[in-house]
Structures are given as C-alpha cells and as structure tokens.
Amino acid sequence: MSEVGSLSNGVNPVLLIAVPLGLAFAIPLFALFWKGAAKYIPPAALAFNLVVSVLLLPQVLENPVIVSIGGWQPPFCINLVAGPVGVLFSAIIALVGLLVSIYALDYIKEGPTEKYHMLYLLLLTGATGVVLTGDIFNLFVFFEILCISSYALVAYLRDKAGIESAVKYLIQGAVGSSLLLIGIGLLYGQFGTLNMADIAEKIASASPISLFVPMVLLITGLGVEAAIFPLNAWLPDAHSSAPSSISAILSGIAIEVGLYAVARVIFTIFGASNILLFLALLGILTLLIGEICAFSQSNIKRMLAYSSIGQIGLILFALAIATSYGVTGGLFQLVSHTLAKALLFLAAGYMIYQTGSLQISALEGMGKKMPLTCLAFTIGAFSLVGLPPFIGFPSKFLVVRAALATKETIFIVFIGLALLGTVIEGAYFFRVVQALYFKGEKVNPGRKEAPIAALIPMFIFVVLIVIVGIYPKLVTDVLNSAASEFLSRTEYIKAVLGSIL
Amino acid sequence: MSFLNSYIYYIGAFGLIFIGLYIILVKHNLIKVIVGLGILDTGVNLFLISVGYITKGTAPIFSRPGIDSEHMVDPVPQALVLTAIVIGVAVLALALSLAIRLYQHYGTLNLRRIKEQRW
Numbered sequence: 001m002s003e004v005g006s007l008s009n010g011v012n013p014v015l016l017i018a019v020p021l022g023l024a025f026a027i028p029l030f031a032l033f034w035k036g037a038a039k040y041i042p043p044a045a046l047a048f049n050l051v052v053s054v055l056l057l058p059q060v061l062e063n064p065v066i067v068s069i070g071g072w073q074p075p076f077c078i079n080l081v082a083g084p085v086g087v088l089f090s091a092i093i094a095l096v097g098l099l100v101s102i103y104a105l106d107y108i109k110e111g112p113t114e115k116y117h118m119l120y121l122l123l124l125t126g127a128t129g130v131v132l133t134g135d136i137f138n139l140f141v142f143f144e145i146l147c148i149s150s151y152a153l154v155a156y157l158r159d160k161a162g163i164e165s166a167v168k169y170l171i172q173g174a175v176g177s178s179l180l181l182i183g184i185g186l187l188y189g190q191f192g193t194l195n196m197a198d199i200a201e202k203i204a205s206a207s208p209i210s211l212f213v214p215m216v217l218l219i220t221g222l223g224v225e226a227a228i229f230p231l232n233a234w235l236p237d238a239h240s241s242a243p244s245s246i247s248a249i250l251s252g253i254a255i256e257v258g259l260y261a262v263a264r265v266i267f268t269i270f271g272a273s274n275i276l277l278f279l280a281l282l283g284i285l286t287l288l289i290g291e292i293c294a295f296s297q298s299n300i301k302r303m304l305a306y307s308s309i310g311q312i313g314l315i316l317f318a319l320a321i322a323t324s325y326g327v328t329g330g331l332f333q334l335v336s337h338t339l340a341k342a343l344l345f346l347a348a349g350y351m352i353y354q355t356g357s358l359q360i361s362a363l364e365g366m367g368k369k370m371p372l373t374c375l376a377f378t379i380g381a382f383s384l385v386g387l388p389p390f391i392g393f394p395s396k397f398l399v400v401r402a403a404l405a406t407k408e409t410i411f412i413v414f415i416g417l418a419l420l421g422t423v424i425e426g427a428y429f430f431r432v433v434q435a436l437y438f439k440g441e442k443v444n445p446g447r448k449e450a451p452i453a454a455l456i457p458m459f460i461f462v463v464l465i466v467i468v469g470i471y472p473k474l475v476t477d478v479l480n481s482a483a484s485e486f487l488s489r490t491e492y493i494k495a496v497l498g499s500i501l
Numbered sequence: 502m503s504f505l506n507s508y509i510y511y512i513g514a515f516g517l518i519f520i521g522l523y524i525i526l527v528k529h530n531l532i533k534v535i536v537g538l539g540i541l542d543t544g545v546n547l548f549l550i551s552v553g554y555i556t557k558g559t560a561p562i563f564s565r566p567g568i569d570s571e572h573m574v575d576p577v578p579q580a581l582v583l584t585a586i587v588i589g590v591a592v593l594a595l596a597l598s599l600a601i602r603l604y605q606h607y608g609t610l611n612l613r614r615i616k617e618q619r620w
Binding site: 171 | 518522525534538541548577581585588595600
C-alpha cells in the first residue's frame with residue numbers, strides 16, 4: 001500500500017485498526033487453550049493502540065497522514081485520514097478502552113467471558129475505524145461493527161432487563177443503519193464516488209434541494225447511535241441494563257463516535273451551514289429533556305444514562321455553533337464527558353455490586369464503606385457539573401464563551417437554557433453525593449473497598465480529570481487543530497485528493 | 502408507461518422499504534418486526550443495486566474477448582450490496598437469538614406487553 005504524507009517515524013495508522021481486529025479474532029483461539037488468557041488480550045491491544053496514537057499525534061498536527069489501502073490512489077481507493085481529529089479520538093478510545101478493560105479483569109466473572117472480551121475489542125476496533133476512515137461506505141461498515149458489538153454486549157448478562165433493552169436497541173439501531181445506507185446510496189447515485197473528500201469537492205456543483213434528502217437520511221441514521229432527540233429512546237434502557245463496564249464504554253465512546261460521524265458528515269462532506277441552527281435547537285432540546293428526566297430517576301444507572309443524553313445535547317449544541325471556539329469547546333466537552341462519565345459508571349458498578357440494588361436510596365452511607373470508590377464518584381460528578389478544578393469547568397466555560405461570542409440572540413437564549421440544564425444536573429448529582437456521605441446509619445460498617453483492578457483505572461481517571469482541569473493548555477493545542485480540521489473543508493480535500501499529484 | 506419502465510426498480514425498492522418500515526412501526530409481534538427488518542434490508546439492497554444499473558449493460562466481468570467497460574453495469578454498488586447483505590444477515594441472526602431469550606424470560610413475544618422498563 002502506498003502512503004502519502006511524511007511517515008517520518010514510520011508508524012502506519014493502519015495498525016490502529018489491524019492489530020485490535022486481529023487480536024479480537026485471536027481471543028477465542030487463545031481461550032481454547034487457556035481460559036484465563038482472554039481477559040489480558042484487550043488491555044494489550046489497547047495499550048498498543050494508545051502508544052501508536054500518542055506517537056502519531058505530534059506529526060498529524062501539522063499534516064494529516066493519508067493511507068491508501070491496496071495501492072490504488074484516492075479517490076478510487078478506501079483511504080484512512082489520520083488527521084488531528086482522527087488521532088485524538090483514537091487516543092481517547094484507546095485510553096478509555098484500556099482503563100475499562102483493566103477494570104473488567106475483575107468485574108466480568110460470570111458467563112462466556114471470552115465472548116465478552118472479543119466483542120469488547122471489536123467494539124473499540126469499530127470505533128477506531130469510524131474515526132480514522134475517509135470513505136463513507138467504510139464509515140458505514142465500521143459503524144455497523146461498533147453497533148452490532150454493542151447490541152450483543154448490552155445483552156451480555158442475559159437477564160430480563162438486558163435482553164429487553166438489547167432487542168429495543170437492536171431494532172432502532174438497525175432501522176437507523178438502513179436509513180444511513182439509503183443515504184449513502186443516494187449520494188453515490190448522484191456523485192459516483194464514495195470517497196468523503198471527493199464528494200465534498202463535488203457537492204459545490206449540486207443543487208441544495210437534491211442534497212437535502214441524503215443529508216437528512218445520514219443525520220437520522222447516525223443520530224440514532226449519537227442519541228440525538230428524538231432518536232434516543234433506546235439509550236436509558238440500554239445503558240442501565242448493560243454491565244457497568246459496558247455502560248462506561250457505551251456512554252463514553254459509542255455515542256461520542258456517533259456524534260463524530262454526524263459532525264464529519266455535516267462539516268466535511270456537506271459543508272452545510274443552513275442546518276446548523278436546527279441542530280443547535282435539537283442539541284438544546286436533547287440537553288433539557290435529558291437533564292429533566294435524569295432529575296426524576298431513582299435508579300442510579302438510569303440517571304447516569306439520561307445525564308449522558310443531556311451531555312450529548314450540549315456537545316451537539318457546541319459543535320453546531322461552528323466557530324473555532326464552538327467546535328473546540330464541543331470537542332473539549334466531549335473529552336471531559338468521556339472521562340467523567342466512564343469514571344461515574346465504573347464507580348457505580350462496584351457500589352451496585354456491594355449493595356445489590358440499583359436504587360439511589362440503597363447507596364446511603366456508602367461513603368464510609370467504600371471511601372475511595374465514592375470519592376471517585378464524587379469527583380466524576382463534580383467534573384460533569386462543571387466545578388473547578390476539574391476538567392468539566394474549562395470545557396463548559398469554553399462552550400459558554402463560544403455561544404456568547406456569536407452575539408446572536410438565539411444562541412444566547414440557548415446557552416441560558418443550557419446553564420439551566422446545568423443547574424438541574426447539579427441538583428441530582430448533589431442529591432446522590434449527599435446520600436453517599438451525609439445519610440445512612442451512624443454506626444460505622446466495615447470497609448469493603450473495590451478490588452485493586454478497579455481502583456487503578458478509577459485513580460487514573462481522577463488524575464486525568466484533575467490535571468487537565470488545572471492545566472487545560474495540555475489539550476487545547478490538539479483540540480484547536482482538530483477544530484480547524486472540521487471547519488476548513490478545503491484543507492481536508494486538498495490533503496486527501498491533492499496527494500495524488 | 503415509459504416512466505414506469507425506466508424507474509420500476511426504484512419504485513419496487515422503495516416499496517419494499519416502506520413495507521418494511523410499516524411492519525416495524527405497526528406490528529406487535531417481535532418475529533413480525535424481525536421479518537419487517539429483513540424486508541427493509543432487502544429493499545435497501547435492491548435500491549443500491551438499481552443505482553448501479555446501466556441500460557443494456559452486462560455483468561462487469563471480462564468474460565469474452567469483445568467486451569469493453571462501456572457495456573458493463575457499475576460494479577461498485579455490487580460490492581456495497583454484498584457487504585450490506587452480510588451485515589443484514591448478522592443483525593437478523595442476533596435479533597432472532599435475542600427473541601429466543603426474550604421468549605424464555607417473558608413467555609410472550611408481544612412487544613406491547615414486554616415493557617418492564619419504564620420511566
């Protein structure tokens with residue numbers, strides 16, 4: 001295969017997809033000989049992905065690395081575009097996936113565990129493929145790998161709630177994928193190409209009417225996975241019935257990757273600016289509905305799932321502002337939500353395991369019984385609400401600043417509603433924190449902390465949340481480059497198609 | 502009549518898509534919904550293949566010496582449909598195995614009654 005763009009340290013982005021994919025299929029083979037081997041392979045594969053992503057990152061901030069598969073040239077080949085956005089997302093997927101797979105070493109004990117680990121690695125391979133690809137049908141294929149693995153993983157516990165949630169998720173997700181495929185077919189029929197950069201180049205010559213139907217179909221199809229209102233009916237059931245490590249991955253990675261795909265379609269392929277206001281409205285609606293529904297929940301995982309819906313609404317709103325501040329703020333909010341929500345689900349997993357109940361009222365007094373886990377939960381909750389010195393504060397601040405900088409009344413109204421949503425969010429999270437620390441019997445029960453394999457990932461999440469919260473400059477350079485990749489279509493087109501000259 | 506002649510494949514494909522969507526949205530029985538999902542997939546695949554059809558074109562294989570690429574249909578949608586058929590089969594297989602488990606838990610396949618997850 002031929003690579004264009006300097007690969008000065010020789011790392012090929014194809015490895016980011018090929019290695020986890022190969023290891024995922026090797027897991028059942030290893031499990032034939034030694035049953036316990038299956039749970040160590042995902043951490044190994046994801047550690048490799050994390051190292052490769054971090055090595056690629058300084059290089060792609062200047063020039064994206066385009067990898068053309070099969071020796072053909074773009075636009076006839078399937079190509080990977082490892083730009084700032086792709087490698088940033090790939091690094092986040094690898095980091096969160098690695099930490100949750102370490103958590104799963106002790107958390108997943110019953111059932112066909114080797115199938116869990118294989119599906120887990122396939123889910124993350126699909127996610128990495130979605131963010132790195134430059135071809136729209138390849139996006140569909142990796143998107144399906146991500147979705148189908150998540151349908152099966154939601155049903156992993158095979159209990160009543162899990163199976164029911166998985167069936168509903170599957171039906172809605174499959175309809176969404178079919179709509180996505182119809183949209184891709186319409187785009188191909190009109191432009192004769194599947195390469196994202198090529199379609200982007202040819203879009204200028206097409207009439208806006210003929211682009212409307214494919215765009216709506218693509219946004220609807222991808223929006224089911226991205227959990228945009230009104231397509232998010234599956235999310236509360238699926239995220240609350242899955243095992244907690246899978247809830248962390250679904251809330252932290254799967255819906256964010258869906259939102260990345262929506263952003264890629266809107267910004268890079270269509271370059272659509274007239275639909276942005278509608279998307280901002282949808283974002284605020286999603287935010288308000290998510291936060292209000294979360295406030296009335298008594299089941300903690302369902303509360304966290306509705307909170308995910310709310311945060312996705314906020315990220316969509318920030319991306320729809322479409323200025324440099326807006327997209328940077330949206331991406332920063334995405335990173336902060338991923339870290340905080342994964343931490344919340346991981347902590348909640350062991351708290352539920354100790355009490356045996358999903359109700360918030362059962363968590364009273366856990367602050368004394370599991371001090372470290374509850375501290376991690378509290379830090380995740382404060383970060384999500386947006387308190388300093390955690391990562392949620394600079395990210396929310398950037399979003400608010402972006403909305404105010406547009407100087408349009410509608411965005412100022414929207415950001416006012418978003419801050420109202422934040423107040424509601426603070427209310428229900430503080431209710432949980434109050435139950436953890438300030439309620440429950442006064443008698444001191446024995447300490448029964450989560451195992452060490454769970455404490456290490458939670459500790460690393462806490463450290464990341466605090467460090468990036470205090471020094472946001474650590475990530476803002478990468479986020480700024482990523483935002484400019486989304487906003488400057490012509491640079492993207494030139495990078496991919498110009499490479500054949 | 503000529504309109505029907507040139508667009509019959511698209512009419513058929515979208516007809517299947519709408520039938521599939523109707524079944525998924527309206528029917529109560531889970532097996533019927535899964536059948537509707539299958540019909541939806543078939544409709545989408547038929548649509549994709551029709552996009553690639555060129556009038557009086559033949560299969561895109563260099564099967565005899567005189568053939569040239571101007572008289573072939575577009576091979577790219579055929580590759581897309583092969584992939585899409587396989588994805589559809591995998592989703593249907595997963596849906597049916599989930600339906601078996603669901604029946605074991607609830608004793609019914611009526612989606613109106615399988616609503617334990619509420620607000």
